[in-house]
Amino acid sequence: MAISISVVLLLSVLAVIFLRNGGLKISHALVCLLLGFYLAGSSIAPTIHSGLTATAEIVGGLRP
Numbered sequence: 001m002a003i004s005i006s007v008v009l010l011l012s013v014l015a016v017i018f019l020r021n022g023g024l025k026i027s028h029a030l031v032c033l034l035l036g037f038y039l040a041g042s043s044i045a046p047t048i049h050s051g052l053t054a055t056a057e058i059v060g061g062l063r064p
Helices: 002-021 026-040 045-061
Strands: none
Touching: 002 026, 026 045
């Protein structure tokens, strides 16, 4: 668990740095992909899923 959290934090920092620099290269995309896989396996995954589901329901309920 501790190693997983460390990897998630490291990959999160790298993803933020890559996004701030402006260009997204193949290596940057791979870091973001790895971050997604580690987040999916972490204990925060259900919270992220609930937040995304709630956001999708709100957006889906909007009428233009």
